[in-house]
Amino acid sequence: MDIIFLRGLQIETVIGIYDWERKIKQTVVIDLEMGTDIRKAAASDDIEHTLDYKAVSKRIISFVEESDFFLVETLAEKIAQIVIREFDVPWLRLTLNKKGAIRKASDVGIIIERGDKRKYG
Numbered sequence: 001m002d003i004i005f006l007r008g009l010q011i012e013t014v015i016g017i018y019d020w021e022r023k024i025k026q027t028v029v030i031d032l033e034m035g036t037d038i039r040k041a042a043a044s045d046d047i048e049h050t051l052d053y054k055a056v057s058k059r060i061i062s063f064v065e066e067s068d069f070f071l072v073e074t075l076a077e078k079i080a081q082i083v084i085r086e087f088d089v090p091w092l093r094l095t096l097n098k099k100g101a102i103r104k105a106s107d108v109g110i111i112i113e114r115g116d117k118r119k120y121g
Contacts, residue, residue, distance in 0.1 A: 001091065001117060002038040004051050007031045011064040015075060015098065028075070028098055029109075030060065034083060035091035035117055056087055072096050072110050080114045091115035 009032070012025040034051060041050030060079055069075045076096040083089050097109035 001035045003033045004036055004038070004053055005031070005033045006053055006057055006060075009057060009060065011061055013064050013075075014068045015070075015072060016101075017070045026098065026100075028064065028072070028096055030064075030079070030097070031095040032056070032060075032079075032083070033093040034087070034089045035115065036089065051087060051089065056083060059083075059086065072098050076110050076112050080112060084115055089115065091117040 009030040010027050011030065012027055014022060014024070015026055015028060016022065034056070036051045038050055041047070043049075059082060063079065063082060064075065067075060067078070069078075076094055079096070080092055080094050083092055083094075091113070092115055093111065093113045095109060095111045097107050099107060101108045
């Protein structure tokens, strides 16, 4: 399996459980690794034969900017479902970072893996 990745995708959204968090937008940072098979694209040199990371990033940005979740767990799961279903990705690892959520910690967030990494064995 080959992996196409996005790192450091910064998006403003409403996220959090506290009243003050419901009134502001905060930045979440997303890293995404997506399993795929790039051999056909490499042979043809044609974007139609690969996972279009620009299209994936635009879809994630649009979804996250419009979202309004309490938990990073929910947001991460919804993003994973979109990528798997809409872009036919068999496996992904997603890191969602809510910087500044804990005082004195540089990063806090969640890492999830979904799907079957062995599909392209």
